[in-house]
Amino acid sequence: MQTYMFPIKIAFITFPFLAFLFTFPFVIYQYRKHGYINKFRILILYSFLLYLIVTYYLVILPLPKTRDVRSLQSPDTLYYQLIPFNFIFDFIKETKISLSDPSTFKNILKERGFLQPVFNGILLTPLGVYLRYYFRKNLKETLLITFLFSLFFEITQLTALYGLYNAPYRIFDLDDLILNTFGGFIGYMIAPIFTFFLPKPSKLDKDIDLEKINVSYFRRFLAFLIDWFIIGLIPNIKDTILTEAAVVFVYFILIVYLTNGKTLGKSLLRIKIKGGNEKLYFKEVFIRYALLYYGIFGFNKLIFEVIDINRNEFFNYIIIIMLIAVVINIIIFSHVLICMFRKDKLLFYEKISNTKNVTISPK
Structure with missing residues (x-):
């Protein structure tokens, strides 16, 4: 869990600075498009910006202590995993649970073979909510955008943070693409539950003169x-x-x-x-x-x-x-x-x- 808390903490620290840089183009765009600034729209978009920062940091952090990553790896290190649904085999192989002994089920919450697929599944679930609620995308558009987001993350890892390091420190995993996209699908489906009490974006400017x-x-x-x-x-x-x-x-x-x-x-x-x-x-x-x-x-x-x-x-x-x-x-x-x-x-x-x-x- 500490592995995930560190990127989130860094995201909250850097958010005010990135939000400040985002403010001026955001304000100009809002005035151009809507003619005024809606406080609820500010809340939604800045929360979306924070979510994007947290997500990106979870993908790239923590950074290696040296740019010579290759020297820390064995010569036969693989930088990609292209077998679909390989996480199922990892789960079976790594988790120490017995179907005949329910008392071992609680151990699943500590197993990497379980936590990593779940994390990848929920990583882009909020994106599906945002896309359906605020950006008003349909299911096909949501799946495509979520897939492209996931592909961007995987390319970031495969290129060793765009060449900053001399070798990838995380692998390109086809399962991540599948689970991330599925997470976007889940977000799209459950969006009405989370946004039921929120105003509809199409009506934010309804009574504005x-x-x-x-x-x-x-x-x-x-x-x-x-x-x-x-x-x-x-x-x-x-x-x-x-x-x-x-x-x-x-x-x-x-x-x-x-x-x-x-x-x-x-x-x-x-x-x-x-x-x-x-x-x-x-x-x-x-x-x-x-x-x-x-x-x-x-x-x-x-x-x-x-x-x-x-x-x-x-x-x-x-x-x-x-x-x-x-x-x-x-x-x-x-x-x-x-x-x-x-x-x-x-x-x-x-x-x-x-x-x-x-x-x-x-x-």
């Missing part, structure tokens, strides 16, 4: 990061303040006006800027982003430029400017925190410009 959903600050910030990543690809953009100001004008004001509220980041996350009417006015866009980028961000950039220019000097007015900047930024930060708990969540530059972020409904 995207037009009434407030665009979260996280969604807005993610779009902001994508936009500034794209802008950062422009060469020499930060050579001068005027160059950066011109790029901001073109990208966040001119393009947003011409596209009726969209940037590349906002389009990717299916949101846009909306004014008082269906058609966004240039005045609304200009006021919004002039206050945000030329006002808030421009002010801070100018302060840092002044401090950088006078970094070798000490002037009282520099200290005063820094204190003013700190106070102004504390006020802005407090304003954002307060707005996070308001129903409309509109920041001051949005109210002044009469603009807001709205969700783009799928066509």
Whole structure:
């Protein structure tokens, strides 16, 4: 049992890091497909990610202590087992039970000949449940996907973890393919028992009105990061303040006006800027982003430029400017925190410009 607990423990340790890497593409995909983030869908998909990590680690861990695995093996070591249902013969040969003595039956729970086939049988059983319940696959699709998963694991073992070691440290076993696929079949058949009290995936978005959903600050910030990543690809953009100001004008004001509220980041996350009417006015866009980028961000950039220019000097007015900047930024930060708990969540530059972020409904 300790052999199985070690990979599971490592999976739980590494899950937060892998989940973090998974979060951004996952969030973008969810916004693109559904227009919002459903908390239950998050729970299902992250549990599925954890299951995949645990399963993979159970297949590859523990790792050998040396990459020269071949030196630890005899010359006649076989790296594959191609006889179907060989596990039955192993069970008969290895288990110490007597059909005429029921008291020996309890020993079966300690026998490798029993535990290993059972483990291989239940390894992909949860996959069958996920495939039927959430991904809505039929039986044939479930069997095919489960078989391919199992084949991937066996190839991983046969290739010595894709060439990381000079010889396989686990064998390619045809019985594993059979038992894993059978486990997926069992999972498919028992899925309704486990998911009876869960909402149907097809109805998760049934009563959602995207037009009434407030665009979260996280969604807005993610779009902001994508936009500034794209802008950062422009060469020499930060050579001068005027160059950066011109790029901001073109990208966040001119393009947003011409596209009726969209940037590349906002389009990717299916949101846009909306004014008082269906058609966004240039005045609304200009006021919004002039206050945000030329006002808030421009002010801070100018302060840092002044401090950088006078970094070798000490002037009282520099200290005063820094204190003013700190106070102004504390006020802005407090304003954002307060707005996070308001129903409309509109920041001051949005109210002044009469603009807001709205969700783009799928066509």
